[in-house]
Amino acid sequence: MARILVGWELGAGLGHVTRLRKIGRALAARGHHPIFAVRNLVESWSVLKDDGFTVVQAPIPNASPRSVKSPWRAAGLADIFIMQGMDRPGDIYPVVMAWQHLFDLYKPALAISDYSPMMCLAAYGSVPMVVIGDGFTVPPSHLPEIPKIRPNFDETAPQDDVVATMAEVQQRRGRPAPESFSRLFECESTWVCTFPELDPYRRHRETPAVGPFDTPPTPLPIPQERRFFAYLGTDYKKFKIASEGISAIGIPGEAYIRRAAPGTVKVFKDSDIQVHDRPVSMVDTLRNCSVIVHQGGIGTTEVSLAIGRPQVILTTHLEQNLNGSAVERQGVGVRVTGDYEACAIRDAVHKVLDEPSFAERAQIVANALHKRNYVDNVPRIADACCRIISIGRAEPVL
Template sequence: MPRNTVLLTWELGEGLGHIRPLKLLGYKLADAGFDLVFACRDPVLAGKELHSSLGRVIAAPFQPRPRTGLGQIRNYASLLQIQGYAEENELLPLVRAWKALIDLVDPALIIADHSPSAILAARGSVPVVQVGNGFLTPPPNSRRFPDLQWTDADVLAPAADGKILQTVNRVLSHFEGESLTTLPEMMNTAGQCVFCLPELDPYRPLRQTPVLGPLEPVPRLMLYPADLRVFAYLSSDYAAFDTVTKILSHANFDRNVFVRGLSDAHAHLLENSGLPLSQTAPPLTETLPAASLVIHHGGIATTQACLFAGRPQIILPQHNEARHTAAIMQEMGVAVSLERKDAHKLPEVFARYQSDRDWREAAMAQARTFQNREMADPMKGFLTTALAAMKEAS
């Protein structure tokens, strides 16, 4: 009897930006008749977001002690370095844990969202389709992982690709796996589904298959509200969080603020200071048309939603992937990027929004371009890739 289970994995990264896409993909797979198991870095968050009828949720193995003090990542190899990939005694137990999980679930297919260790563990045994935005799905056809743009000098030195490659190959040898000739070759799986606009793909010159575009629904284009209304999507671990929330608390315009990872006690303090908070992450398709300006940390889903809605953006990047995205948005003329040391300048940017008609018009012009662009159905592209991967493996 053929296996009918699909394992959807989330190993690295934080927040709803990983579980919500897996949720959408899960519904598509369930409609096609597959049983689902979700192995998630944060099973509590996943359990709150996923309906129990969709599939089982279990905890995913991940590196609990990533390397600190190494600076910002400069490419995907740097990310692996932070996760202990240069040390066999760190990587081997992680891959073993993923192998044990895969053996227990016995899936016909793995859908991997930001799950490099799951990809290694499945190598040669279970077909894998990678899903995610551009940075999280680097193409396997380069000699090394290319560097991102950045604006912060505090970055890692070029990652020791050779050392990481040696470590990965030693780990694979424990399972009689075929050695890699280059580090990006580890991303050579049964398929990749890249859910972002081509303009936001950092590997655009190297990618040999087309990106599928935004997976999540995008907002409609609407005229701006008459008055300044700011929507802020923030993370509680942002280095300048107190500065930003203090400014927003004392602002004299409408604000709608959602903070990821905020404790109830901290939320109560912020509300008492005059900051209006949303208790749950509001759907961007509803929130952005009602806003005139958006503050966020440069996540791909929020950035794309702002582009389609025609809303100017203030990006507060927390890492170099977001800095890369912010640089592209600034080149388009639709965003201002503020590093944490400049977060106190937010009032100046608010004033610029109100006086700079060109900024608003640039955002609307870009929105018309994207709204009028013909794009393939990303869900159809995903299902085609997933079914083809299973057929080839059977």
């Protein structure tokens, strides 16, 4: 039995820990001992509490303030990492050393990174690494730089500054350093798990994304009843306006509000909306709904595409906007973004319900995805991990 350190460093919500749990369970079934280092212990506990895994707090960055334009908007993933301090040795050295202490404590035979750049740096050249994620969080490692996603935007700092910072940190640790920012993610096995249509680096990949982590659900016919499902987190910047907009949609619906405090959902009290107090089965819920309103998380977007539901996506940050743009390109939904009012959500929902093309395209896209016969990638990832542990040989980069 080998110990495997499973890390989640950046990003919000339950998507990262949910997919890591599936991989952890598959590895445990193969006789290994996963140890989870997670960004958010409290939220992760609801997912991991029944599995008996060792769960510890992941080292996470706390970058020193910097002067940036307001409002700050990322040109790409590199900017997000830079805002975590990756161009400043004093900001990342303590975080990298904290990861190193976890490696020293648990002595894993393998590390698995999900959106964990500083974990990758701590492991670079010393601990075999598997990098997993959706398209956005796993940039192509063969390029000289991480590509900008918004080409007309200036980066917050040059990527060369990050390369110099990584070199300085690794020199202090007596470890090799990546030759470029993108090569930080060069590892024994890389898994880009999403639909290629949702991968912002699809034009740069040497091999397309392999499909979602799980086998996608099969397409479901859209019910005749006009009914919606809404999924929001209370950490959403425009939560108050969004919840008011959802309560005013004017048709029956269901909602799950992540981390809702008592009284948070009182805005729905007089509406025809069933509010769930715990996560629901997305497939079972969408079976009876004709449209979904959500924040553009990759997992929710994938399931909605696979089932064939029009989407209204409320976006604030870069990844949400990328997923929303992909949905719009496919003709299966609309984004609500910027400084919007509550009525914009109501109008968007009725737009996708009133215009038949959205439902028609949603079903066409779902059936096209279904014909690709995507498989469950979790066993494949677990098997790759086992091979790396047993023979120490690099897996093909996907």
